[in-house]
Amino acid sequence: MEQCYQTSLGKHKERIKPAASRESSTSPLARAMDLKVLCALSVTLLVALSTLAEGIAPPTKCQCKVVPRERTNCGYPGISAAECRKIGCCFNASVPSVPWCYNPKPKKVRKVCPNDPYTRINCGHPGIKPRECTRKGCCFRAHPAGVPWCFYHRVVEEGNVPQEMSPVSL
Numbered sequence: 001m002e003q004c005y006q007t008s009l010g011k012h013k014e015r016i017k018p019a020a021s022r023e024s025s026t027s028p029l030a031r032a033m034d035l036k037v038l039c040a041l042s043v044t045l046l047v048a049l050s051t052l053a054e055g056i057a058p059p060t061k062c063q064c065k066v067v068p069r070e071r072t073n074c075g076y077p078g079i080s081a082a083e084c085r086k087i088g089c090c091f092n093a094s095v096p097s098v099p100w101c102y103n104p105k106p107k108k109v110r111k112v113c114p115n116d117p118y119t120r121i122n123c124g125h126p127g128i129k130p131r132e133c134t135r136k137g138c139c140f141r142a143h144p145a146g147v148p149w150c151f152y153h154r155v156v157e158e159g160n161v162p163q164e165m166s167p168v169s170l
C-alpha cells in the first residue's frame with residue numbers, strides 16, 4: 001500500500017512508502033521533539049499551576065520587556081493574546097520567529113527597612129557595631145531604646161513599597 005501526502009503537485013504526485021514514514025517518525029530527532037514538547041507542556045502546566053496558586057496577577061509591562069531572542073515559550077501553540085495574558089504570560093507578535101506568548105521576567109524586588117521600631121526582628125546581638133550589622137545585610141538604627149538596633153529588612157515588590165518602609169541604604 002502506498003500513501004500520497006501531497007496532492008497539489010498534479011502529475012508528479014510524491015509517494016512515500018509507509019515503512020519510510022514510520023522510520024522517520026521514530027528517528028532520534030522525532031523522539032527529541034516529542035520529549036521537547038512534553039517538557040514544554042509540563043513546564044507550561046507548572047507555570048499555570050503556580051500562577052493559579054498565586055492568584056493570577058497579570059505581568060507588568062516592565063516584566064514583559066524581554067529581548068526577542070530571550071523569550072521562552074509560555075502557553076500552547078496558537079494561543080490567543082487574551083488567553084496568554086490570562087495565564088500570566090506576555091504576548092507580543094511583532095517578531096515572527098520567536099515565541100509570541102512568553103514568560104515574563106521575575107518581579108523586581110527591593111530590600112527595605114521597616115520604619116516601625118516595634119516590628120523589628122533582631123538580626124544582631126547586643127552591642128553589635130553598625131558596620132558588622134550592615135555587612136550581614138541588615139538594617140541598623142541606633143534608636144529607640146528597648147528594641148533591636150540591628151534588624152532584618154523586608155523584601156517588597158518594586159513600585160509597591162509600603163509607606164512604613166524605607167529603602168535599605170548600605
Ligand SMILES: *[C@@H]1O[C@H](CO)[C@@H](O)[C@H](O)[C@H]1NC(C)=O
Binds near residue numbers: 066093
Ligand atoms: C514587542 O517586541 C518588540 C521587539 O522587542 C518591541 O520593539 C515592541 O515594543 C514590543 N511591543 C509591545 C507592545 O510591547
